[in-house]
Amino acid sequence: MKRTNYAGLIDETYLNQTVTLTGWVQKRRDFGDLIFVDLRDREGIVQLTFNATNADALAVAEKVRSEYVLKITGHVIERSENQINTKIKSGTIEVDVTE
Numbered sequence: 001m002k003r004t005n006y007a008g009l010i011d012e013t014y015l016n017q018t019v020t021l022t023g024w025v026q027k028r029r030d031f032g033d034l035i036f037v038d039l040r041d042r043e044g045i046v047q048l049t050f051n052a053t054n055a056d057a058l059a060v061a062e063k064v065r066s067e068y069v070l071k072i073t074g075h076v077i078e079r080s081e082n083q084i085n086t087k088i089k090s091g092t093i094e095v096d097v098t099e
Contacts, residue, residue, distance in 0.1 A: 001073070008044020010090050014076040019095060021046065022071045025064055035061040039070060039095075047085075047094040048072060057097045073099045 004020045023041035033052040038045050048070075050061035057072075064070065074095040085091035 003071070006043035007039045007041040007046040008089065010046045010076060010093060010095065012078075012092055015078060015093065017076050018073060018098075019076060020071065020073045021095065022069070025066050025068045025070060028061075028064055028066065030062070033058070035064075036094075037061060037064060037070070039072070044090065045088050046090040047079075048074065048097050049094050050097050054098055057099060061097070072097045 001020050003022045007021045007023045010019060021039060023039040025037055026040040026045060027038040029036040035050040035058065037048040037050065039048050050058045052058060072095070074097040076093050077096050079092055079094050
């Protein structure tokens with residue numbers, strides 16, 4: 001499947017939708033059963049979440065490093081209020097990766 005959207009253009013209007021994104025890893029934060037990846041493309045950044053509910057995706061995320069190129073599919077979900085990042089357009093949402 002081809003990219004459905006640019007990562008940097010994902011915002012609240014995509015809530016509860018499934019998207020396919022491509023881009024490169026700007027930053028990765030590993031908390032064991034939860035990994036956050038900042039995916040960047042020409043339009044900006046979106047945060048991806050990989051968690052234990054999808055063991056296959058989590059296993060891939062464990063190997064990912066900065067500058068790796070990714071293609072993912074996931075559901076756009078709302079960030080919890082204490083996780084909102086006002087510095088980026090997609091700061092109120094994140095993509096929960098399914099594949």
